[in-house]
Amino acid sequence: MTVNIHGKEYKTVAERLAEFKKDLGELPFEIITEVQLIGDCALAKTTIRHAVKGSSGFLKAATGHAFEKFGSTTINKTSHIEVAETSAVGRALAFLGYAGTEIASADEVAQAISQQGGTAPAQAGTFGQDIECPAVCAACGLKDLDKSVVDFSNRTFGRTLCRKCQDIVRNDKAGKRG
Numbered sequence: 001m002t003v004n005i006h007g008k009e010y011k012t013v014a015e016r017l018a019e020f021k022k023d024l025g026e027l028p029f030e031i032i033t034e035v036q037l038i039g040d041c042a043l044a045k046t047t048i049r050h051a052v053k054g055s056s057g058f059l060k061a062a063t064g065h066a067f068e069k070f071g072s073t074t075i076n077k078t079s080h081i082e083v084a085e086t087s088a089v090g091r092a093l094a095f096l097g098y099a100g101t102e103i104a105s106a107d108e109v110a111q112a113i114s115q116q117g118g119t120a121p122a123q124a125g126t127f128g129q130d131i132e133c134p135a136v137c138a139a140c141g142l143k144d145l146d147k148s149v150v151d152f153s154n155r156t157f158g159r160t161l162c163r164k165c166q167d168i169v170r171n172d173k174a175g176k177r178g
């Protein structure tokens, strides 16, 4: 089952994982997530490898990345490491084909919308005063964002998003109003 958000089909990470395990059956697999802490940021990298029927060894593999900043959303005040981990697993599963029509999971989109829908963004300067998070889009993983884009996004959305993902969040908000 997918979650329909403004005409796009998103699956939760739990659904992706359940389908993946069901499809594999007895075939061996491994899901390895490494979390790196850089200042207030948790960077998660998940690698999934699995066997293919009729062959030995892990023949198929995919990688997913995600990062979350401590305090950037309500949930990130307690669980930014877990959120990054879940997103990275969901993205790796999406690259193996376990997505709806979208790479971002329903969990990620719901978090972005709830953040936008009323909870106050983290106070500027409260977290990460000295160490900046890497300029990576928290939703799609796009790297090397301009500082102006990062500053604007953190101020407006409470998290780092590229221009494209900012539009997605903005459109979701506009749709809610209409």
Ligand SMILES: [Zn+2]
Pocket (backbone or CB within 6 Å): 137, 138, 139, 140, 141, 142, 161, 162, 163, 164, 165, 166
């Ligand atoms: Zn993005």
